[in-house]
Ligand SMILES: Nc1ncnc2c1ncn2[C@@H]1O[C@H](COP(=O)(O)OP(=O)(O)OP(=O)(O)O)[C@@H](O)[C@H]1O
Ligand SMILES: Cc1ncc(C[n+]2csc(CCOP(=O)(O)O)c2C)c(N)n1
Ligand SMILES: [Mg+2]
């Protein structure tokens with residue numbers, strides 16, 4: 161069973177507390193408080209799966225694990241507030257390396273004004289960092305995956321495929337790796353789009369999902385949760401000049417299934433699309449229309465090379 165089938169199997173049919181606005185099935189869970197909604201998520205980072213000594217220095221490990229969690233807050237339209245770290249440490253990792261991991265976390269915590277409030281430390285065979293993050297959002301302003309409607313504009317922030325290409329360069333033994341600093345930094349030091357997502361709070365309905373596994377995966381999550389079909393146009397997908405300049409036969413794979421860009425994939429009504437563009441401009445970010453939603457059978461199609469084909473969930477899958 162892959163991770164997605166597994167989650168379907170263990171998902172409860174009901175919640176015992178009516179304060180739970182959203183349980184399993186989105187980027188984070190949501191609890192109702194008297195004056196606001198509280199948003200909580202957990203994401204784990206494992207040596208050999210998410211990073212290796214070849215791809216990241218200790219500073220990057222700390223920065224990147226927290227970036228992934230902050231990105232889940234952005235995907236909910238929430239403002240991140242605090243986090244807890246559960247740490248599994250093999251004996252080979254030195255105190256200096258562990259302190260450097262925390263320096264990485266402190267660096268991104270400062271940028272996003274969030275606090276480390278606790279955690280746990282145990283011994284183990286591989287380095288594992290599990291982050292629980294808490295955030296807040298105005299009542300009924302969470303950005304859920306089931307909020308896509310037929311006729312919506314589908315959009316993405318920033319550019320796609322950079323992180324996967326950066327990873328590919330880091331894993332290769334190409335001596336010119338250092339000349340691709342932009343792509344490598346996009347892999348090691350991603351930028352969660354919190355400011356942009358917060359600026360959308362004027363809108364009543366926006367669907368958001370952050371791109372951790374690859375747009376083909378996240379677009380399928382939106383289509384499935386919302387019961388709509390999504391049409392993407394390959395030629396509209398935003399690609400950086402740096403990625404374009406790389407001669408690689410894996411470019412399409414990086415763009416559609418690379419993941420770890422931590423950009424946002426979203427959907428809004430055509431009427432609200434100018435507000436999204438304005439929010440991006442104020443956040444100094446590009447936002448690109450990449451397709452639209454229609455009535456349909458919860459599937460994703462892509463227009464590429466003058467043909468339309470089904471786009472299956474092609475991104476990273478754990479437990480395959
Ligand atoms: N082992 C588990 N037990 C209970 N719920 C789970 C488990 N694994 C994932 N979930 C829940 O399933 C949903 C989807 O999780 P998933 O990890 O795919 O989303 P994500 O964190 O946005 O993506 P990614 O981990 O790729 O960054 C979330 O609601 C998550 O809390
Ligand atoms: C050394 C090394 N090898 C492979 C990868 C690629 N990778 C690992 S997990 C993942 C999806 C996101 O994970 P999650 O779904 O847990 O958020 C991707 C694209 C990497 N980052 N480092
Ligand atoms: Mg997510």
Ligand SMILES: [Mg+2]
Pocket residue numbers: 202203204
């Ligand atoms: Mg997750």
Ligand SMILES: [Mg+2]
Pocket residue numbers: 372373476
């Ligand atoms: Mg994933």
